[in-house]
Amino acid sequence: xxxxxxxxxxxxxxxxxxxxxxxxxxxxxxxxxxxxxxxxxxxxxxxxxxxxxxxxxxxxxxxxxxxxxxxxxxxxxxxxxxxxxxxxxxxxxxxxxxxxxxxxxxxxxxxxxxxxxxxxxxxxxxxxxxxxxxxxxxxxxxxxxxxxxxxxxxxxxxxxxxxxxxxxxxxxxxxxxxxxxxxxxxxxxxxxxxxxxxxxxxxxxxxxxxxxxxxxxxxxxxxxxxxxxxxxxxxxxxxxxxxxxxxxxxxxxxxxxxxxxxxxxxxxxxxxxxxxxxxxxxxxxxxxxxxxxxxxxxx
Amino acid sequence: xxxxxxxxxxxxxxxxxxxxxxxxxxxxxxxxxxxxxxxxxxxxxxxxxxxxxxxxxxxxxxxxxxxxxxxxxxxxxxxxxxxxxxxxxxxxxxxxxxxxxxxxxxxxxxxxxxxxxxxxxxxxxxxxxxxxxxxxxxxxxxxxxxxxxxxxxxxxxxxxxxxxxxxxxxxxxxxxxxxxxxxxxxxxxxxxxxxxxxxxxxxxxxxxxxxxxxxxxxxxxxxxxxxxxxxxxxxxxxxxxxxxxxxxxxxxxxxxxxxxxxxxxxxxxxxxxxxxxxxxxxxxxxxxxxxxxxxxxxxxxxxxxxxxxxxxxxxxxxxxxxxxxxxxxxxxxxxxxxxxxxxxxxxxxxxxxxxxxxxxxxxxxxxxxxxxxxxxxxxxxxxxxxxxxxxxxxxxxxxxxxxxxxxxxxxxxxxxxxxxxxxxxxxxxxxxxxxxxxxxxxxxxxxxxxxxxxxxxxxxxxxxxxxxxxxxxxxxxxxxxxxxxxxxxxxxxxxxxxxxxxxxxxxxxxxxxxxxxxxxxxxxxxxxxxxxxxxxxxxxxxxxxxxxxxxxxxxxxxxxxxxxxxxxxxxxxxxxxxxxxxxxxxxxxxxxxxxxxxxxxxxxxxxxxxxxxxxxxxxxxxxxxxxxxxxxxxxxxxxxxxxxxxxxxxxxxxxxxxxxxxxxxxxxxxxxxxxxxxxxxxxxxxxxxxxxxxx
Numbered sequence: 005x006x007x008x009x010x011x012x013x014x015x016x017x018x019x020x021x022x023x024x025x026x027x028x029x030x031x032x033x034x035x036x037x038x039x040x041x042x043x044x045x046x047x048x049x050x051x052x053x054x055x056x057x058x059x060x061x062x063x064x065x066x067x068x069x070x071x072x073x074x075x076x077x078x079x080x081x082x083x084x085x086x087x088x089x090x091x092x093x094x095x096x097x098x099x100x101x102x103x104x105x106x107x108x109x110x111x112x113x114x115x116x117x118x119x120x121x122x123x124x125x126x127x128x129x130x131x132x133x134x135x136x137x138x139x140x141x142x143x144x145x146x147x148x149x150x151x152x153x154x155x156x157x158x159x160x161x162x163x164x165x166x167x168x169x170x171x172x173x174x175x176x177x178x179x180x181x182x183x184x185x186x187x188x189x190x191x192x193x194x195x196x197x198x199x200x201x202x203x204x205x206x207x208x209x210x211x212x213x214x215x216x217x218x219x220x221x222x223x224x225x226x227x228x229x230x231x232x233x234x235x236x237x238x239x240x241x242x243x244x245x246x247x248x249x250x251x252x253x254x255x256x257x258x259x260x261x262x263x264x265x266x267x268x269x270x271x272x273x274x275x276x277x278x279x280x281x282x283x284x285x286x287x288x289x290x291x292x293x294x295x296x297x298x299x300x301x302x303x
Numbered sequence: 304x305x306x307x308x309x310x311x312x313x314x315x316x317x318x319x320x321x322x323x324x325x326x327x328x329x330x331x332x333x334x335x336x337x338x339x340x341x342x343x344x345x346x347x348x349x350x351x352x353x354x355x356x357x358x359x360x361x362x363x364x365x366x367x368x369x370x371x372x373x374x375x376x377x378x379x380x381x382x383x384x385x386x387x388x389x390x391x392x393x394x395x396x397x398x399x400x401x402x403x404x405x406x407x408x409x410x411x412x413x414x415x416x417x418x419x420x421x422x423x424x425x426x427x428x429x430x431x432x433x434x435x436x437x438x439x440x441x442x443x444x445x446x447x448x449x450x451x452x453x454x455x456x457x458x459x460x461x462x463x464x465x466x467x468x469x470x471x472x473x474x475x476x477x478x479x480x481x482x483x484x485x486x487x488x489x490x491x492x493x494x495x496x497x498x499x500x501x502x503x504x505x506x507x508x509x510x511x512x513x514x515x516x517x518x519x520x521x522x523x524x525x526x527x528x529x530x531x532x533x534x535x536x537x538x539x540x541x542x543x544x545x546x547x548x549x550x551x552x553x554x555x556x557x558x559x560x561x562x563x564x565x566x567x568x569x570x571x572x573x574x575x576x577x578x579x580x581x582x583x584x585x586x587x588x589x590x591x592x593x594x595x596x597x598x599x600x601x602x603x604x605x606x607x608x609x610x611x612x613x614x615x616x617x618x619x620x621x622x623x624x625x626x627x628x629x630x631x632x633x634x635x636x637x638x639x640x641x642x643x644x645x646x647x648x649x650x651x652x653x654x655x656x657x658x659x660x661x662x663x664x665x666x667x668x669x670x671x672x673x674x675x676x677x678x679x680x681x682x683x684x685x686x687x688x689x690x691x692x693x694x695x696x697x698x699x700x701x702x703x704x705x706x707x708x709x710x711x712x713x714x715x716x717x718x719x720x721x722x723x724x725x726x727x728x729x730x731x732x733x734x735x736x737x738x739x740x741x742x743x744x745x746x747x748x749x750x751x752x753x754x755x756x757x758x759x760x761x762x763x764x765x766x767x768x769x770x771x772x773x774x775x776x777x778x779x780x781x782x783x784x785x786x787x788x789x790x791x792x793x794x795x796x797x798x799x800x801x802x803x804x805x806x807x808x809x810x811x812x813x814x815x816x817x818x819x820x821x822x823x824x825x826x827x828x829x830x831x832x833x834x835x836x837x838x839x840x841x842x843x844x845x846x847x848x849x850x851x852x853x854x855x856x857x858x859x860x861x862x863x864x865x866x867x868x869x870x871x872x873x874x875x876x877x878x879x880x881x882x883x884x885x886x887x888x889x890x891x892x893x894x895x896x897x898x899x900x901x902x903x904x905x906x907x908x909x910x911x912x913x914x915x916x917x918x919x920x921x922x923x924x925x926x927x928x929x930x931x932x933x934x935x936x937x938x939x940x941x942x943x944x945x946x947x948x949x950x951x952x953x954x955x956x957x958x959x960x961x962x963x964x965x966x967x968x969x970x971x972x973x974x975x976x977x978x979x980x981x982x983x984x985x986x987x988x989x990x991x992x993x994x995x996x997x998x
Binding site: 190196197198213 | 751763768
């Protein structure tokens with residue numbers, strides 16, 4: 005009896021392992037996913053390892069070496085205070101990436117259940133939730149984020165909260181409309197006929213079917229959240245100087261747009277690549293997550 | 304090559320369309336697949352050809368190939384298609400466009416998606432007219448009314464002003480046909496024109512197709528999976544299987560003396576209304592295009608196959624070259640098949656569940672109503688829309704172990720009633736008792752028990768399984784919620800369920816899209832039986848399936864009913880299916896039951912006028928019978944504003960005047976010839992119901 009049990013479990017474990025292995029293979033076999041990962045992985049990696057690999061202290065000023073050209077001691081050049089741009093860009097990713105992932109994560113954590121509940125339950129709950137979210141949606145996103153940060157005070161955590169508040173209604177809307185489409189399917193009615201709980205129907209039956217729009221929305225939101233974060237820092241409401249941040253760097257570089265090229269180029273490049281990588285990864289994951297794409301499509 | 308020369312010599316006077324050993328190939332990630340192989344056909348002006356095949360037989364590909372309108376990854380790899388002797392390949396893009404618009408017309412499969420939902424149907428038709436002719440707006444408008452009249456749309460001006468969603472399925476199909484006719488085509492290709500329509504509507508659309516052929520001499524190619532549609536509409540028939548022609552000839556040759564085992568099998572699978580014989584199914588399943596067997600493509604499912612069937616490709620053999628049409632078959636054992644044909648079995652008396660009338664019914668519904676869009680307080684004071692009365696005061700009871708069939712046209716409320724009975728939909732009023740307990744009083748564990756005991760199987764197998772979850776996981780979930788079994792027992796139960804519905808344990812690891820329609824429906828049935836239900840609502844369980852597998856599913860349901868001692872409410876729009884799988888029948892119209900009784904009593908006179916119309920609308924397999932159909936005028940009235948008095952009086956062929964308008968008839972007992980009583984809601988007396996119209 006016991007051996008039978010372990011036998012079963014080990015086959016189950018094997019099956020799970022195979023599933024994971026196949027899943028990873030598919031992610032890498034998808035060209036968009038692969039390129040997205042190829043762009044994001046080095047950025048994330050070097051940002052995490054910034055303290056180890058950065059050649060200089062990002063806040064250390066080098067008098068007499070202002071606006072140094074790339075090469076030599078300062079690989080990517082220096083800024084108006086003679087700080088090493090490479091180190092600042094590497095360190096700057098920390099706040100930008102944390103901001104992007106945390107804000108997108110928080111807005112998903114709130115937006116997905118809200119959208120599911122609103123779409124599946126319908127009726128007054130739907131009306132109430134959606135009108136509330138519409139109110140938030142009617143305020144331009146940057147303005148809303150500014151307002152919240154202005155109320156809460158400027159800090160990284162408050163910036164995350166502000167951006168999460170801005171994006172929650174958008175995610176909830178996407179989730180709700182996908183939910184409405186899936187809700188009509190007969191397998192939902194079959195689950196209701198079995199007497200399944202509403203929570204199970206939302207998370208066990210509907211959620212797996214709307215994962216792809218959620219993941220795409222989420223990954224695009226990461227990119228946009230980094231952009232809004234950068235805008236906040238640009239306006240001086242996000243990360244506080246002298247802590248490096250891509251948005252803040254671009255903001256300062258604007259004053260020196262005509263005297264030096266690379267000052268604004270590096271943070272913009274890093275920021276652009278991150279957003280681009282997130283979007284590619286999101287698009288690719290959408291394909292990979294659809295089980296129907298696994299087998300060859302019939303004509 | 305020699306074949307082609309031969310045919311050119313033979314056809315002195317050119318036929319309208321000439322297809323010579325056509326092969327169509329699709330590029331897929333796994334390499335090339337040949338969706339059609341060695342298809343030859345020739346059609347003269349004014350001929351009607353019916354092409355029949357199961358899903359996956361390549362019939363839609365053939366339609367698209369005839370229009371040279373294949374998908375991007377498809378191409379014609381050998382053979383040719385000629386119109387009036389000109390190869391379609393040699394035409395320039397402009398010539399091809401002109402040909403498609405003016406000479407060939409195609410009516411696509413699903414009227415719901417083929418019409419633009421954002422434009423009025425009149426605009427859509429005039430746009431087509433102006434695209435292909437140089438008519439002025441005024442002339443196009445006139446042509447529009449002419450066309451709508453041709454397709455027998457009564458109020459043309461009104462209909463032209465409607466949006467597609469405001470029209471019924473039958474009307475949408477007519478509009479599409481009108482659009483196809485807008486440029487007087489020589490050839491009209493209809494792809495499944497009646498699939499998804501009610502029998503009554505199907506009958507009128509088929510009559511229209513026949514009329515078009517007779518009055519305008521339009522050549523018609525009708526593609527369908529339902530052989531009975533061809534029998535009374537076409538002159539010639541072609542049976543397609545896995546991309547090859549199995550048999551071709553005149554309709555009477557193919558239907559009355561089929562020579563190919565596949566044709567015989569298909570014919571035996573069609574449910575019959577005027578025949579006591581049951582339906583069989585064709586064993587096995589259509590091979591996937593990527594794995595077409597060597598030799599005869601049908602050998603694996605064939606009762607006559609021998610080793611030499613599988614060695615070399617089989618050529619078409621002439622069976623009867625001198626008949627009304629060349630009768631040819633692709634079988635090397637056709638003589639054996641003719642001498643010992645596959646025929647539907649004579650029905651053995653249906654084993655009926657143990658029912659005794661004095662026992663209390665398993666389920667009893669009294670005065671059940673379901674209204675949608677019930678007006679809110681605001682609607683009421685502003686005089687808004689009245690509610691949609693989907694189910695309007697229905698009394699129904701289901702005995703233990705019996706199958707009660709519920710039939711009616713779409714929109715009559717039969718699915719709504721089914722959903723109300725298992726409490727998936729909350730009813731507006733009325734009382735339902737199950738096992739003697741009032742449903743409204745069930746709480747906690749009693750309610751869970753009701754859920755295990757009363758289950759439902761839906762119509763569309765593709766949407767009733769969660770596409771993102773494996774079959775095994777879905778069944779496991781059902782077993783978990785519907786039974787108290789422990790962990791290991793649950794897993795065994797899943798395997799047992801799969802076994803009971805004729806699937807094996809390897810299916811558990813698959814996703815729904817890897818299964819055929821029939822297999823999916825088996826899984827959906829297994830899921831409903833997870834908790835040993837006493838009562839299952841079957842909502843059109845075979846309507847979405849190929850004819851060849853319908854019988855299989857019906858057999859399975861019958862077996863499960865005996866094994867699990869279950870009662871069914873079998874909802875169907877198809878009386879032919881119901882005839883072989885029910886003990887009692889209830890006929891529903893506009894939310895009300897108009898006739899109910901034992902199967903024999905409902906299928907024999909006296910009939911309710913509506914039942915009589917439904918019965919007469921069913922197409923028959925025999926090409927010679929030309930039974931007069933009772934044409935029902937117009938569509939089912941809106942359930943938002945049902946007619947006063949008898950709900951059927953607006954369309955009733957036996958309307959007797961004011962009494963029908965004013966007074967709602969009650970279900971009253973009526974005796975049949977064998978002394979069997981059943982209930983009919985009609986003002987006519989039993990004698991009047993009996994005679995009048997011949998069936």
